Amino acid sequence: MDPKLLTIEALSVHFHLPEGVARAVDGIGFDLQPGETLGLVGESGCGKSVTALSILGLVQSPPGRIEAGRILFESRNLLRLDAEGLRRIRGRDISMIFQEPMTSLNPVLPIGRQVAEPLMVHKALSRSEAMAEAAAWLDHVKIPAARKRLDDYPHQLSGGMRQRVMIAMAMVCRPKLLIADEPTTALDVTIQAQILSLMLMLKSELNMSVLLITHDLGVVAQMASRVVVMYAGQVVEEGRMTDMFDQPFHPYTRGLLKSMPRLGDRRAGRPPRLNEIPGTVPSLIEAVSGCRFAGRCPHVFDVCRKQQPDLFKIGAGQRARCWLKRYPDRRKPDA
Amino acid sequence: MIRYLIKKLITLLILLGLVSITVFAVLFVLPGDPAQIILGINATPESLATLRAELGLDKSFMGQYAHWMGNLLLGQSQQSIHYKMPVYELIRDSLAVTGPLALLAMLFALAISLPFGIYAARHQNQAGDVVVMVCTQLGLATPEFWFGILLTLLFSVQLGWFSAGGFPGWSTDCWGSLKALLLPAFALGVIRASILTRLTRSSMLEVLSEDYVRTARAKGLKERTVVYGHALRNALAPVLTIMGLQLGQLLAGAIIIENVFFLPGLGRLVFNAIGQRDLPVVRDIVLFMAAAVVVVNFLVDIAYAVIDPRIQLE
Numbered sequence: 001m002d003p004k005l006l007t008i009e010a011l012s013v014h015f016h017l018p019e020g021v022a023r024a025v026d027g028i029g030f031d032l033q034p035g036e037t038l039g040l041v042g043e044s045g046c047g048k049s050v051t052a053l054s055i056l057g058l059v060q061s062p063p064g065r066i067e068a069g070r071i072l073f074e075s076r077n078l079l080r081l082d083a084e085g086l087r088r089i090r091g092r093d094i095s096m097i098f099q100e101p102m103t104s105l106n107p108v109l110p111i112g113r114q115v116a117e118p119l120m121v122h123k124a125l126s127r128s129e130a131m132a133e134a135a136a137w138l139d140h141v142k143i144p145a146a147r148k149r150l151d152d153y154p155h156q157l158s159g160g161m162r163q164r165v166m167i168a169m170a171m172v173c174r175p176k177l178l179i180a181d182e183p184t185t186a187l188d189v190t191i192q193a194q195i196l197s198l199m200l201m202l203k204s205e206l207n208m209s210v211l212l213i214t215h216d217l218g219v220v221a222q223m224a225s226r227v228v229v230m231y232a233g234q235v236v237e238e239g240r241m242t243d244m245f246d247q248p249f250h251p252y253t254r255g256l257l258k259s260m261p262r263l264g265d266r267r268a269g270r271p272p273r274l275n276e277i278p279g280t281v282p283s284l285i286e287a288v289s290g291c292r293f294a295g296r297c298p299h300v301f302d303v304c305r306k307q308q309p310d311l312f313k314i315g316a317g318q319r320a321r322c323w324l325k326r327y328p329d330r331r332k333p334d335a
Numbered sequence: 336m337i338r339y340l341i342k343k344l345i346t347l348l349i350l351l352g353l354v355s356i357t358v359f360a361v362l363f364v365l366p367g368d369p370a371q372i373i374l375g376i377n378a379t380p381e382s383l384a385t386l387r388a389e390l391g392l393d394k395s396f397m398g399q400y401a402h403w404m405g406n407l408l409l410g411q412s413q414q415s416i417h418y419k420m421p422v423y424e425l426i427r428d429s430l431a432v433t434g435p436l437a438l439l440a441m442l443f444a445l446a447i448s449l450p451f452g453i454y455a456a457r458h459q460n461q462a463g464d465v466v467v468m469v470c471t472q473l474g475l476a477t478p479e480f481w482f483g484i485l486l487t488l489l490f491s492v493q494l495g496w497f498s499a500g501g502f503p504g505w506s507t508d509c510w511g512s513l514k515a516l517l518l519p520a521f522a523l524g525v526i527r528a529s530i531l532t533r534l535t536r537s538s539m540l541e542v543l544s545e546d547y548v549r550t551a552r553a554k555g556l557k558e559r560t561v562v563y564g565h566a567l568r569n570a571l572a573p574v575l576t577i578m579g580l581q582l583g584q585l586l587a588g589a590i591i592i593e594n595v596f597f598l599p600g601l602g603r604l605v606f607n608a609i610g611q612r613d614l615p616v617v618r619d620i621v622l623f624m625a626a627a628v629v630v631v632n633f634l635v636d637i638a639y640a641v642i643d644p645r646i647q648l649e
């Protein structure tokens with residue numbers, strides 16, 4: 001019996017665009033245990049959303065195409081399922097919430113109906129049963145006077161409330177896996193904290209796994225037990241949360257950690273210092289022969305430009321895609 | 336919703352008032368003396384003056400307008416000069432042809448454009464989409480009278496399923512009347528469906544790439560529910576707008592098609608009335624046509640609000 005809930009192996013998703021083939025996801029892999037929260041972090045455009053969407057078969061196609069890999073959910077390869085098989089899993093076993101609560105709800109349908117829909121398709125509940133359960137869930141995600149708001153439309157709710165509706169909608173069928181694609185990015189800070197604690201509460205209540213996508217390491221630190229760092233369509237480092245914060249190996253991970261605004265900075269009365277990682281992400285269309293991060297890496301040396309590094313084992317459960325593992329003496333003292 | 340309705344209703348009434356003044360004013364300044372037309376060139380000045388007084392033509396502009404509108408509101412219209420019967424009855428009789436013809440044509444247009452537009456959007460750039468787009472291009476380039484003649488040649492002359500024209504009248508032959516309208520309505524509908532199909536397709540394409548459609552799919556809804564339950568309503572607004580315009584136009588009568596199929600509709604009535612300088616008929620029909628456009632627009636506004644709850648707030 002495989003203890004893993006979700007395993008992604010060597011997944012490649014390419015976009016066939018007029019200007020060339022963009023390798024948005026290029027051979028990534030990671031897995032997720034039941035009940036675990038995994039953080040997937042990386043800069044904008046590194047392929048986090050595309051990874052998440054491929055799990056549910058929602059990558060826009062054309063231009064997108066899943067070129068290779070396997071996505072095993074409870075030992076079943078989701079990439080092999082037909083449309084109907086995949087549909088039965090969506091919203092029932094695997095749910096997803098999105099970044100933009102403003103545009104992710106249908107503007108012309110009442111929220112009660114939108115929350116009730118998964119119950120009607122997956123659990124074959126009648127309309128009134130589903131509505132009653134939807135009301136209970138809206139109440140559970142702390143929407144005030146939930147029962148009276150079933151007939152409200154999304155435009156009558158604030159951003160935070162809409163994200164609560166999205167969460168209720170994702171939870172109604174008690175999924176085994178929740179994919180949360182930047183669930184708090186569009187919200188302001190106080191609302192962010194509320195949504196995160198709501199997600200923590202629901203997670204322990206339903207004992208579900210969460211794939212939490214974000215570029216905010218602070219959010220990951222609060223929620224996740226393990227982290228996968230992506231860069232330009234690849235996994236560059238993965239490991240336990242604590243290890244990654246205490247002893248990050250990959251220069252990119254180190255850069256990300258340094259670019260986090262620190263609480264201490266603000267307390268000392270200074271403006272928070274944001275150490276940007278210099279340079280920009282390489283184009284996904286041009287072929288890169290060496291390490292993808294070479295152009296921005298402070299430790300870069302000749303091997304990096306010639307050959308792509310593998311994911312080397314660093315420690316227990318920690319791996320990094322960096323030649324410094326082989327050539328430790330090339331690491332320059334950090335500035 | 337009630338407030339929105341009342342607001343729209345008030346706008347409608349004001350618009351109708353303005354339309355009636357405009358119509359009246361335009362025809363008022365037009366040259367030509369109705370009394371002269373009625374009595375002919377040999378009329379004596381005395382009889383002309385008497386008739387003018389009888390018709391209210393000796394009153395001021397506002398007096399004549401008030402006379403005209405007052406009578407219309409009371410349901411009494413003037414006599415047609417040529418047909419010697421109330422204009423109201425003339426319009427009613429031709430509307431019995433034009434009204435059903437217009438509605439039937441829009442029904443055809445809708446029944447064609449929605450399925451094909453949605454199909455094309457869902458299969459963008461595939462063979463089916465290309466075929467649909469080529470057909471709509473052809474439809475846009477085809478004159479409707481020519482298409483009507485083709486239909487007559489095929490279905491009436493060759494196959495003998497329909498009579499080649501004419502209209503028996505609803506009270507004489509209800510089924511025959513409906514049959515007489517089918518071919519012309521189809522000709523009008525198909526041509527209008529071309530633009531509506533393209534509109535449905537582009538609007539649907541836009542909506543299908545919206546985030547909430549992705550949400551609907553992520554919930555595990557059937558593709559049918561995603562398209563018809565979630566996307567279509569959002570895509571309908573631009574289609575409705577153009578449909579409203581088309582219906583307003585059709586209610587004004589389709590002169591050419593009416594002539595091809597020998598239908599006694601509004602188009603023919605106004606065409607003849609202009610030729611006969613039958614001013615009361617022309618004036619009331621023009622008012623009716625303008626009012627039809629305004630009223631259809633009002634209905635479209637209401638439909639918007641039913642489809643999209645955000646609209647009532649604006």
Ligand SMILES: Nc1ncnc2c1ncn2[C@@H]1O[C@H](COP(=O)(O)OP(=O)(O)OP(=O)(O)O)[C@@H](O)[C@H]1O
Nearest residue numbers: 015024043044045046047048049050051060063284
């Ligand atoms: N529908 C699409 N068509 C073309 N290219 C796409 C499409 N969706 C994604 N891409 C490309 O794939 C790459 C990865 O996009 P993705 O949305 O996964 O990034 P991300 O890591 O989620 O970034 P963000 O933090 O901004 O959400 C991007 O370079 C993007 O241009």
Ligand SMILES: [Mg+2]
Nearest residue numbers: 048049050181
């Ligand atoms: Mg994203």
